[in-house]
Amino acid sequence: MPHFAEMTDPRCCYEFDTSRTGAELVQFRWVEKYRPDTLDDLISHQDIINTIRKFVADDRLPHLLFYGPPGTGKTSTILAIAKQIYSPREISSMVLEASYKLVILDEADAMTTDAQNALRRVIEKFTENTRFCIICNYLSKIIPALQSRCMRFRFGPLTNEQIMPRLEYVIAQEQNITQIIYNARENVNATPLFLNADGKKALITLANGDMRKVLNVLQSCSMAYDNVTEDNVYLCVGHPLRKDIENIVNWMLSNDFKTCYNIDFPSHIRIELLDKMSDIEYRLSSGTSEKLQLSSLIAAFQVARNMVLQEAMTQ
Numbered sequence: 001m002p003h004f005a006e007m008t009d010p011r012c013c014y015e016f017d018t019s020r021t022g023a024e025l026v027q028f029r030w031v032e033k034y035r036p037d038t039l040d041d042l043i044s045h046q047d048i049i050n051t052i053r054k055f056v057a058d059d060r061l062p063h064l065l066f067y068g069p070p071g072t073g074k075t076s077t078i079l080a081i082a083k084q085i086y087s088p089r090e091i092s093s094m095v096l097e098a099s100y101k102l103v104i105l106d107e108a109d110a111m112t113t114d115a116q117n118a119l120r121r122v123i124e125k126f127t128e129n130t131r132f133c134i135i136c137n138y139l140s141k142i143i144p145a146l147q148s149r150c151m152r153f154r155f156g157p158l159t160n161e162q163i164m165p166r167l168e169y170v171i172a173q174e175q176n177i178t179q180i181i182y183n184a185r186e187n188v189n190a191t192p193l194f195l196n197a198d199g200k201k202a203l204i205t206l207a208n209g210d211m212r213k214v215l216n217v218l219q220s221c222s223m224a225y226d227n228v229t230e231d232n233v234y235l236c237v238g239h240p241l242r243k244d245i246e247n248i249v250n251w252m253l254s255n256d257f258k259t260c261y262n263i264d265f266p267s268h269i270r271i272e273l274l275d276k277m278s279d280i281e282y283r284l285s286s287g288t289s290e291k292l293q294l295s296s297l298i299a300a301f302q303v304a305r306n307m308v309l310q311e312a313m314t315q
């Protein structure tokens with residue numbers, strides 16, 4: 001099977017890992033394929049990256065604590081730092097020429113308090129020749145004593161403006177790969193990637209600042225459907241379509257209260273309704289019966305409807 005090095009199209013403006021065959025490039029999970037290799041490839045948190053870059057350049061890296069929601073680049077950042085500090089030979093042989101070792105404790109919020117307490121002493125004992133990087137989603141699950149031994153960095157959700165260019169880059173890469181495989185007539189099942197502007201917007205809206213989710217949903221949606229459109233993205237993640245939600249609200253409102261077809265409630269009633277809906281969502285997320293919560297949702301709308309009716313009568 002020809003390798004990519006042999007079939008790189010001169011029109012192709014992107015560089016591919018030349019050691020991989022077309023089949024490998026197609027089958028790879030996109031989150032790993034597009035994991036930033038260097039600090040320059042990271043698309044967000046420039047302030048954090050610049051600070052860390054300075055520490056690395058001065059050879060004064062402190063113990064680090066990265067926290068924040070999923071898919072925001074915590075693991076990618078520390079891996080890129082490790083690649084910058086150590087050469088590939090050092091990483092594969094585990095023989096280090098740098099002045100210290102780097103110990104990465106990913107998903108540390110799953111550690112018990114006892115384990116974290118034990119770590120306090122270890123961190124202090126090996127500070128001379130070891131740097132620790134603790135990574136977690138929830139800072140509150142890390143004991144204060146560990147927090148105070150590390151320099152903390154919060155990785156906030158990525159903004160839409162940061163995600164969009166990266167998403168477009170990935171799409172362009174994937175479209176190039178399919179084109180090259182097609183040109184090389186390699187016997188690989190590479191599904192062409194088609195998507196429209198609404199599809200991109202839906203991916204970003206649903207991801208809520210999680211770049212991993214953008215890539216995972218894009219990959220699964222492109223495999224499940226010929227075209228990545230807004231509806232297909234919502235269907236792919238099992239999120240109700242916007243028009244379905246509209247229909248449900250209309251059904252609940254339309255029975256006897258004819259004037260209330262649109263959901264333009266007065267703001268105090270809307271607040272009441274949203275409060276009840278957030279309670280329902282909370283209860284659902286803690287595993288309560290869906291049937292019961294659906295009744296509660298209908299009841300909340302009935303109450304809102306009655307409030308509107310009462311107000312209309314008193315005016």
Ligand SMILES: Nc1ncnc2c1ncn2[C@@H]1O[C@H](COP(=O)(O)OP(=O)(O)OP(=O)(O)O)[C@@H](O)[C@H]1O
Pocket residue numbers: 030031032034035036041042043044045068069070071072073074075076077136137155166211212215
């Ligand atoms: N800042 C970023 N720049 C570029 N790509 C990113 C960034 N953040 C996340 N990604 C993409 O999302 C994938 C997952 O990122 P990463 O593993 O670094 O997230 P994380 O913050 O460690 O999440 P978790 O808390 O779930 O472990 C990466 O492989 C990469 O493709």
Ligand SMILES: [Mg+2]
Pocket residue numbers: 074075076106107135
């Ligand atoms: Mg991670």
